[in-house]
Amino acid sequence: MSLLSLASATPSAVAAPAPEPLIRLEDVAKRFLLPGGAHFDAVKPTSLEVQRGDVFGLVGKSGAGKSTLLRLINLLERPDQGRVWVAGRELTALSKPALRDARQQIGMIFQQFNLLQNASVFDNVAFPLRLHKLQGGKAAGIARRVHECLALVDLADKQHSFPAQLSGGQKQRVAIARALASQPAVLLCDEPTSALDAETTESLLATLRDINTQLGVTIVIVTHELAVIDTLCRHVAVIEDGQIAERFAVGDSRTPAVTRLGRELQQLRAREAALARLAWPEAALA
Numbered sequence: 001m002s003l004l005s006l007a008s009a010t011p012s013a014v015a016a017p018a019p020e021p022l023i024r025l026e027d028v029a030k031r032f033l034l035p036g037g038a039h040f041d042a043v044k045p046t047s048l049e050v051q052r053g054d055v056f057g058l059v060g061k062s063g064a065g066k067s068t069l070l071r072l073i074n075l076l077e078r079p080d081q082g083r084v085w086v087a088g089r090e091l092t093a094l095s096k097p098a099l100r101d102a103r104q105q106i107g108m109i110f111q112q113f114n115l116l117q118n119a120s121v122f123d124n125v126a127f128p129l130r131l132h133k134l135q136g137g138k139a140a141g142i143a144r145r146v147h148e149c150l151a152l153v154d155l156a157d158k159q160h161s162f163p164a165q166l167s168g169g170q171k172q173r174v175a176i177a178r179a180l181a182s183q184p185a186v187l188l189c190d191e192p193t194s195a196l197d198a199e200t201t202e203s204l205l206a207t208l209r210d211i212n213t214q215l216g217v218t219i220v221i222v223t224h225e226l227a228v229i230d231t232l233c234r235h236v237a238v239i240e241d242g243q244i245a246e247r248f249a250v251g252d253s254r255t256p257a258v259t260r261l262g263r264e265l266q267q268l269r270a271r272e273a274a275l276a277r278l279a280w281p282e283a284a285l286a
């Protein structure tokens with residue numbers, strides 16, 4: 001059959017291939033060695049897929065294993081078993097230099113920002129570009145990309161500032177700009193709003209939403225705040241005791257959640273929907 005006849009075939013004749021997930025964890029597990037020789041299973045054998053373009057939340061109680069699971073995605077923690085794919089490459093099969101290269105597809109931000117304290121905002125964002133000789137390793141290209149990234153997070157006027165001169169929200173925006181500098185396909189966020197007040201959290205979540213919708217960057221976010229999941233995420237997995245207890249689409253209440261956190265999230269969404277219905281007539285009159 002020619003390519004042309006394939007293209008004109010009826011949909012029922014040729015089933016569309018299922019989209020390849022951007023992230024695939026297959027049966028990964030992580031055990032830590034504790035002082036005294038005991039072991040702790042932070043992530044028990046777990047599989048997870050995240051589709052390209054999704055905003056995926058990992059929620060759970062403190063110590064449930066959320067951050068460890070997130071860090072298995074870019075091999076900041078290497079799994080003791082199982083395999084990890086991101087953007088079509090099996091990270092667990094790569095050599096060190098190939099892994100360094102593949103990680104440019106994966107940006108990451110942290111609760112405590114992790115900025116270089118003695119470097120300006122400009123130099124913080126330029127750091128990964130210089131390290132990996134991106135933009136041809138040329139100063140002009142690097143400067144152009146730094147300015148683009150700072151504009152994305154509304155910090156164009158802070159390029160000469162140092163981290164100590166910035167608010168928490170501004171520091172996290174610098175971290176986002178740095179994470180986006182290498183044009184990653186995915187942004188991993190480890191409790192990015194936990195150190196921020198409510199108003200700053202709201203504006204940071206709006207920035208993350210824009211990064212997802214306008215740049216198409218897939219986001220995986222760890223949080224213990226249900227409101228963050230409710231505001232930002234399309235899918236969520238509830239982590240309990242090192243495993244995924246359940247996963248569902250945020251806002252889909254057709255199947256009642258089985259975990260306490262899952263039920264609370266569904267109730268939060270239902271309350272908001274009810275409030276929105278109450279507010280509607282007033283808005284219509286205005």
Ligand SMILES: Nc1ncnc2c1ncn2[C@@H]1O[C@H](COP(=O)(O)OP(=O)(O)OP(=O)(O)O)[C@@H](O)[C@H]1O
Nearest residue numbers: 032040042060061062063064065066067068069224
């Ligand atoms: N390097 C390590 N060595 C030993 N134990 C660890 C290590 N890292 C994490 N753990 C343990 O693994 C468990 C899961 O940790 P993790 O940070 O993944 O949980 P979490 O759900 O993200 O918690 P939190 O919300 O408090 O950050 C915890 O009991 C933690 O103490």
